[in-house]
Amino acid sequence: MLSPVVRKVFLLLSCTFLGLICGTLYLYSSYSPQFAMQLKYSVSNSSSIALCGTIGVAFAGPLAGIVVDKKGYTISLIIGGLSICTGYLGMKQQYDMIYSSVTLSGFFLLLIGAGSTFINSACLKCCAVSFPSIRGVATSLPLALYGLSALFYSVIASIFFPGDTSKFLGFISYSSVGIFIICAPSIMVCDYEKARRPRTSVDGRVTKHAKIETKTSESNLSGLDLMKSHKFWLLFIITGALASLGQMYIYSVGYMVKALITYRIVGGNESLNPSTDEIEVLIQKDQQIQVGLISVANCVGRILSGILGDIFSQSFNKPRSMLLFIPSVGLAITQLLGEKITDFNNLPINSLLTGLFYGFTFCIMPIIIGDTFGMENFSFNWGIVSLAPVVPSFYFTSLFGTIYDSNSQKDDVTNRMICLMGNGCYNTIFSITFFISAFSVFIVWVLNFGSIFRHLTKLRSVEKPLPLVEDVIPLSEKRS
Numbered sequence: 001m002l003s004p005v006v007r008k009v010f011l012l013l014s015c016t017f018l019g020l021i022c023g024t025l026y027l028y029s030s031y032s033p034q035f036a037m038q039l040k041y042s043v044s045n046s047s048s049i050a051l052c053g054t055i056g057v058a059f060a061g062p063l064a065g066i067v068v069d070k071k072g073y074t075i076s077l078i079i080g081g082l083s084i085c086t087g088y089l090g091m092k093q094q095y096d097m098i099y100s101s102v103t104l105s106g107f108f109l110l111l112i113g114a115g116s117t118f119i120n121s122a123c124l125k126c127c128a129v130s131f132p133s134i135r136g137v138a139t140s141l142p143l144a145l146y147g148l149s150a151l152f153y154s155v156i157a158s159i160f161f162p163g164d165t166s167k168f169l170g171f172i173s174y175s176s177v178g179i180f181i182i183c184a185p186s187i188m189v190c191d192y193e194k195a196r197r198p199r200t201s202v203d204g205r206v207t208k209h210a211k212i213e214t215k216t217s218e219s220n221l222s223g224l225d226l227m228k229s230h231k232f233w234l235l236f237i238i239t240g241a242l243a244s245l246g247q248m249y250i251y252s253v254g255y256m257v258k259a260l261i262t263y264r265i266v267g268g269n270e271s272l273n274p275s276t277d278e279i280e281v282l283i284q285k286d287q288q289i290q291v292g293l294i295s296v297a298n299c300v301g302r303i304l305s306g307i308l309g310d311i312f313s314q315s316f317n318k319p320r321s322m323l324l325f326i327p328s329v330g331l332a333i334t335q336l337l338g339e340k341i342t343d344f345n346n347l348p349i350n351s352l353l354t355g356l357f358y359g360f361t362f363c364i365m366p367i368i369i370g371d372t373f374g375m376e377n378f379s380f381n382w383g384i385v386s387l388a389p390v391v392p393s394f395y396f397t398s399l400f401g402t403i404y405d406s407n408s409q410k411d412d413v414t415n416r417m418i419c420l421m422g423n424g425c426y427n428t429i430f431s432i433t434f435f436i437s438a439f440s441v442f443i444v445w446v447l448n449f450g451s452i453f454r455h456l457t458k459l460r461s462v463e464k465p466l467p468l469v470e471d472v473i474p475l476s477e478k479r480s
Contacts, residue, residue, distance in 0.1 A: 023149025056113025061383030083115030140306025246358025301359025
């Protein structure tokens with residue numbers, strides 16, 4: 001029989017490594033060109049399929065939250081595991097049979113995205129409830145491997161399956177099954193034991209008489225009551241602003257690399273063809289470097305936010321929401337760098353910082369949601385808040401593409417659009433997004449100090465001097 005400490009460690013490790021499965025959705029960009037070529041999809045078709053995966057992640061959030069909060073971890077894990085395995089096996093079969101159907105491919109990727117959310121929701125709440133004293137660190141670990149998953153699988157693909165998309169899709173599917181079989185049982189056992197302990201609170205504290213104490217008046221809010229909370233809307237706006245800026249950069253950095261390298265090598269030299277194979281190889285190599293840097297920094301940012309959150313909360317007794325100044329100010333700096341960087345050799349600095357602050361945001365925010373609104377409906381509440389970046393991310397990414405296309409011209413050799421303006425191809429977008437980041441800094445200030453300001457205003461109104469007696473004597477008595 002394993003000791004409680006060993007079981008706790010194994011539970012934490014299980015939740016952590018399940019994060020590898022959840023992050024496989026973002027591998028799509030690494031094999032999408034080959035997948036699209038095999039099935040004769042256009043670039044537009046491939047982008048539509050990718051959007052289906054993003055929709056699966058986002059809109060499965062509230063549904064997965066309800067399942068985890070009301071039914072426990074087991075059902076959510078099973079739904080997630082089956083969805084991911086079905087999605088990858090389906091895509092492999094479709095690739096092998098050369099069965100072209102954008103709708104079917106989009107459905108498979110939607111299953112993968114939704115399955116990722118179901119597993120991630122179960123792991124997050126399991127860590128948050130099982131490790132209340134180190135909640136930040138505990139929840140940061142599965143989120144960290146979520147962010148590192150793309151790099152992990154990409155390295156394996158480049159070593160063992162170079163150019164073999166079919167075997168790579170099979171490996172993702174079979175490895176997901178293996179990781180799930182090893183890691184899921186300990187979480188299911190935890191779920192079973194939790195169901196047998198009705199006297200244990202949702203925050204992991206054993207209470208007398210089965211009474212659950214709430215830390216604040218806003219604890220355990222959900223549904224319409226959640227929507228009435230001004231803190232919910234502040235957190236929703238902050239999440240939407242910060243996460244969408246990070247996602248725009250992640251989705252667009254490849255075009256930034258292409259613009260900067262093309263301008264650096266070709267420049268005003270008319271003898272060089274901007275579409276030569278050598279330049280394309282250099283561009284692709286640097287794009288992979290930027291993605292790798294973002295992935296590593298994303299992982300570091302998630303772990304760092306968990307550690308700092310626990311130190312800030314436990315040692316200094318300060319709210320974790322104060323730490324939101326770090327990513328909001330940090331992403332404001334990255335917008336300025338994105339506008340000013342003209343040499344592709346300096347781009348890794350911005351990629352590292354963007355990945356760091358984006359990862360910091362997506363790890364600290366769910367913990368703040370749990371601290372603010374309680375753990376009873378944590379998964380559903382975080383599922384709702386995680387919808388915030390969907391619309392702004394799509395808007396800013398589309399705006400980046402529109403600006404880039406407007407500055408492009410047709411290449412006579414390849415008959416394709418190409419931009420030769422360097423960072424002038426896109427830097428207008430960063431002038432816009434800087435104001436969004438500055439606005440997020442203001443909203444973070446309101447979240448942390450707005451109530452203090454309102455309290456001081458009320459005190460000033462109470463401390464007004466009392467009126468003189470002669471001022472309150474009726475006019476008729478004064479005349480008499």
